[in-house]
Amino acid sequence: MPTPPxxxxxxxxxxxxxxxxxxxxxxxxxxxxxxxLSAIRMGAHLVQSEDDPEIRQEDLQDIIRASDEAVAVVRDxxxxxxxxxxxxxxxxxxxxxxxxxxxxxxxxxxxALPHSLAADSALVAxxxxxxxxxxxxxxxxxxxxxxxxxxxxxxxxxxxMQADAGIDRANLPLLQALAAMxxxxxxxxxxxxxxxxxxxxxxxxxPSDSA
Numbered sequence: 001m002p003t004p005p006x007x008x009x010x011x012x013x014x015x016x017x018x019x020x021x022x023x024x025x026x027x028x029x030x031x032x033x034x035x036x037l038s039a040i041r042m043g044a045h046l047v048q049s050e051d052d053p054e055i056r057q058e059d060l061q062d063i064i065r066a067s068d069e070a071v072a073v074v075r076d077x078x079x080x081x082x083x084x085x086x087x088x089x090x091x092x093x094x095x096x097x098x099x100x101x102x103x104x105x106x107x108x109x110x111x112a113l114p115h116s117l118a119a120d121s122a123l124v125a126x127x128x129x130x131x132x133x134x135x136x137x138x139x140x141x142x143x144x145x146x147x148x149x150x151x152x153x154x155x156x157x158x159x160x161m162q163a164d165a166g167i168d169r170a171n172l173p174l175l176q177a178l179a180a181m182x183x184x185x186x187x188x189x190x191x192x193x194x195x196x197x198x199x200x201x202x203x204x205x206x207p208s209d210s211a
Contacts, residue, residue, distance in 0.1 A: 005173045013174045017131070025077055036070035039063075076101070083126065091122045092147055095159075098130055099145055102137040110147040113200075117157065121182045121198050125159060128175045128186060128196055132161050141165045149200055159196040166191040 005013070043063040050056045078084070079101065085093035092110040099108050117125065129145065136143040146160040161167070172188060179186040184198035 010174050010177050013171070017171065017174070021080075025081065028073055028077055032073045033070050036066045036073070039066040040070070080130075086122060086126055091117050091125055091157075094122075094126050095129055095145060095147065098126075098133060099143075102133050103142055106142050107144050108146075110145060111149060113147075113149045113157065115202075117198070117200060118182070121184070121200075124178050124182050124184065125157070125196060125198055128178060129159060129161065131171055131175060132167060132194060135168050135171065136163050139165070139168065141167070143167075155200050155202075156197045157200040159198075161194045161196070163192045167194060 040063050043059050043066065047056055047059045047063070050059060079097060083094040083097060085097050090113060092112055096108060096110050099106065116122070133143055133145075141163050143164075144160075144162045146162070147157065149155070149157040167188075169188065172186070172194075176186045179196060179198070182198060184196060186194065186196045189195050
């Protein structure tokens with residue numbers, strides 16, 4: 001039986017995962033946003049010195065295209081770093097947006113939860129699913145998400161992640177540790193099927209909870 005990773009090993013793994021994300025964002029900012037801004041700057045100089053109306057119009061269209069590309073990349077990076085849907089709409093909407101971004105047109109079954117998940121639990125659930133989706137996407141391995149919620153007194157949410165091929169288990173111990181931080185469990189049911197369960201009881205009616 002393999003020895004479970006130590007706390008130091010898990011922290012190092014988390015650090016490496018965060019650094020990989022920073023590297024990905026930095027590369028996108030430099031290669032995509034930087035190039036678009038350079039194209040906009042160059043196009044603006046051309047427009048200033050161009051007297052031919054038709055060519056001037058073409059230069060302006062190039063500036064608009066470069067601007068649209070830069071805006072699209074920034075929005076994509078924003079969604080990757082912290083999806084706006086997670087705070088404004090909920091976990092199901094954030095998962096749906098990320099799944100559609102990584103697997104356009106793929107199957108997904110995300111139930112709208114009766115009420116919001118606790119903020120920490122929602123963020124942990126999203127980061128775990130995001131990591132699994134990203135690994136599957138990079139391996140060209142389509143992933144199906146199924147989210148269900150039971151709001152009984154001892155209820156939970158269940159997020160099933162089912163891939164066509166085996167899911168890389170390199171991050172499994174780290175993701176299991178993240179789930180445990182919010183009293184959840186992440187289990188590899190099979191090589192292609194992982195299941196995340198997090199506590200999800202009814203909304204509190206105690207006035208002191210909203211104070």
